[in-house]
Amino acid sequence: MxxxxxxxxxxxxxxxxxxxxxxxxxxxxxxxxxxxxxxxxxxxxxxxxxxxxxxxxxxxxxxxxxxxxxxxxxxxxxxxxxxxxxxxxxxxxxxxxxxxxxxxxxxxxxxxxxxxxxxxxxxxxxxxxxxxxxxxxxxxxxxxxxxxxxxxxxxFRHGNAADEVAKLLASVKLFPERAHLVGAYSLGKAQRVIALLRQAGFDAPIYLHGAMEKITNYYALRGVALGELRAVKGVKKADLAGTITLAPPSATSDIWTRRFPDPVTAFASGWMRVRARARQRGVELPLVISxxxxxxxxxxxxxxxxxxxxxxxxxxxxxxxxxxxxxxxxxxxxxxxxxxxxxxxxxxxxxxxxxx
Missing domain, CATH: 3.60.15.10 (Ribonuclease Z/Hydroxyacylglutathione hydrolase-like)
Structure with a gap:
């Protein structure tokens, strides 16, 4: 500029x-x-x-x-x-x-x-x-x-968000037997991560924690292309292997995660540039997306x-x-x-x- x-x-x-x-x-x-x-x-x-x-x-x-x-x-x-x-x-x-x-x-x-x-x-x-x-x-x-x-x-230099999404997709490919849980704020961050996944060619259904559904559906109604989205509630544990689920950050360290097969926990945040924060929160896959x-x-x-x-x-x-x-x-x-x-x-x- x-x-x-x-x-x-x-x-x-x-x-x-x-x-x-x-x-x-x-x-x-x-x-x-x-x-x-x-x-x-x-x-x-x-x-x-x-x-x-x-x-x-x-x-x-x-x-x-x-x-x-x-x-x-x-x-x-x-x-x-x-x-x-x-x-x-x-x-x-x-x-x-x-x-x-x-x-x-x-x-x-x-x-x-x-x-x-x-x-x-x-x-x-x-x-x-x-x-x-x-x-x-x-x-x-x-x-x-x-x-x-x-x-x-x-x-704090965030880099390219597409590169961070590529890390997530590489992990999904490497661990097809595991579910991937991405902690993201429910307004803005979650929808951006979903849109970036679609831009990267990921066309499988993406699952949502209940707290994500209302605002994410609103984004879709406003014409934001998010692809197929599904509520994670009620889905069998075995059926979540190889999937990606978006959830509020606190949910990824909660008893709620037990419904997923050997979950990989990720967190999409600019704070993930500080690796100590990722370790403190038990984040296995930090994604520097802000x-x-x-x-x-x-x-x-x-x-x-x-x-x-x-x-x-x-x-x-x-x-x-x-x-x-x-x-x-x-x-x-x-x-x-x-x-x-x-x-x-x-x-x-x-x-x-x-x-x-």
Missing amino acids: TPMMTYIGTMRPQDILLPVAAGLCCKPGGFHIDPVRPVERAVITHGHSDHARPGHGAVLATRETLDMMRLRYGENFAGSAQAIGYGEELRLGEVTVTFHPAGHVLGSAQIAVACGGTRIVASGDYKDATDPTCAPFELVPCDVFITEATFGLPV DHADWDGLTSTIKATGAGEIWVTHGQEDALVHWCTTQGLRARPLDLVGYGDEDGDAALAASEDVEA
């Missing part, structure tokens, strides 16, 4: 967006972005539960994110809901809001907030890697870029936005702030609390980890 021209504005960024206890507050617009507690008006970047919470008076998000919230929380997840498409402009109070693809999961969005000639882009979670299950990341020029930093250390930007993705995106000021949140804030200062950029950590990491240990406590 190449550097873009910075927008020059007359309004101070902190007059537009300000970190408060509930999250990022836009006072001139009368809303919060991804608030961690109920607020009057919430603007939501994507459907993961640490960003999309129930109980708000009104919610603005993409259609897919609103649908994810309905699937998880029921029809009455908010007082009211309004869908917005990518590139569509909406005036809220004194600001103009636009949504742009974030490349994280289906329906994920960066939120651009413009006021008084100043544009701030809140990235939410994002990645610049290819993903067949969602719209690709869109670069949005801005004055201030608010970036996540989940993998904000130079050690729905977050790695170090190179973060730094190249920051440069390409043309932003002169960077706000860093959700992860390794200090390291990325330091890198920004070495590049002559103003940078600050936001120190927001209440956001987990669906790619890591927080997934163990996720509400999707229910009986199959």
